[in-house]
C-alpha cells in the first residue's frame with residue numbers, strides 16, 4: 550500500500566526522521582517513567598524493611614527479655630496481677646509503637662491486622678483482607694505493590710503474621726487468656742488462631758500518588774527532549790537541503806526553461822564546489838555549446 554504523501558524530497562527525508570523521533574521520544578519517556586517508579590518502589594521498600602527490623606527487634610525484646618523478667622517478679626507474689634499487658638505483650642508493645650510512629654509520620658500508615666482480632670480495630674479492611682488471603686493461598690510471607698485504595702495510589706507492603714503455639718495464650722480461647730486481656734478487650738468468642746497459617750499481616754501504606762506524578766512528569770520531559778532533538782535534526786537537514794540542493798536545482802530548472810525558449814545569452818551563475826556545482830558547470834557548458842550552434846545557424 551502506498552501512502553498518499555506529497556511527492557517532495559523534503560517529505561521523503563523529513564517524515565521518517567520525525568516518525569523515528571516520535572517513537573524514540575515515546576520509548577525514552579515510558580522507560581524513564583517505569584524506571585523512576587521502580588526506583589521509588591525499591592527505596593520505599595528498603596525504608597519499610599528497616600522499620601520492620603526495628604519492629605521485630607522490639608517484639609523479640611519483649612518476648613525474650615521483658616516478659617520472663619516480669620513473670621519472675623509476678624511469681625514472687627509482689628502483685629496480684631497475673632499479667633502486665635504493657636510490659637509483657639509484644640503485640641501490645643508493637644501496637645503502641647505503631648501508634649506513635651503513625652503520629653510522627655502521618656504519611657507512613659503502619660497497622661497490624663488479623664482475622665479474628667483481639668482488638669476490633671485490627672479487623673482487616675477489604676484490601677488488607679485480600680492481601681492476607683493472597684499470602685495465605687500462595688505461601689508468600691511478603692507482599693508489596695502499588696495499589697489503588699479509595700481513589701489514591703499507595704505503595705503497600707505486607708509482612709505475614711503466622712502464629713506459633715505461644716500466641717494462642719492470648720489469641721486462642723477466651724478462658725485461657727490472662728484476666729487483664731479478658732477485662733480490657735472483652736472478647737465475645739474464642740479467637741482460635743491457627744498455628745502455622747497466615748492469620749494476619751503487618752501492613753505499611755505509603756502514599757505514592759505524588760511519586761507517580763513526578764515520574765510521569767520526568768518521563769514526559771525526557772520524551773519531549775528526545776523528540777525535540779529529532780525535530781531540530783529534521784529542521785537542520787531540511788534547511789541544509791534547501792540551501793544546498795533545492796534552491797540551486799530550482800534555479801537550474803528555470804534556466805532550462807529559458808534555454809528551451811531560446812534565451813541562451815545569460816550564463817548559469819551557480820558557484821559551489823559540490824555535486825550541484827558540477828551539474829551547474831555541465832549545464833553552463835551545454836548552454837555555451839547551444840549558443841555556439843545557434844550563432845552558427847544565424
Ligand code: HEC
Pocket residue numbers: 634637638639640641644661662663665666667668669671710711712713715716717718719720730749750
Ligand atoms: C500475652 C498476650 C499476647 C500474646 C501471647 C500474643 N499477643 Fe498478639 N495481641 C495481644 C494484644 C493485647 C493485642 C491487641 C493490641 C491492641 O490493642 O492493638 C494483640 C494484637 C495482635 C495483632 C493485631 C490483631 C489483633 O488481634 O488485634 C497481631 C497481628 C498479633 N497480636 C500477633 C501476635 C502473634 C503473631 C503472637 C505470637 C507470636 C501474639 N500476637 C501473641 C496480646 C498477645
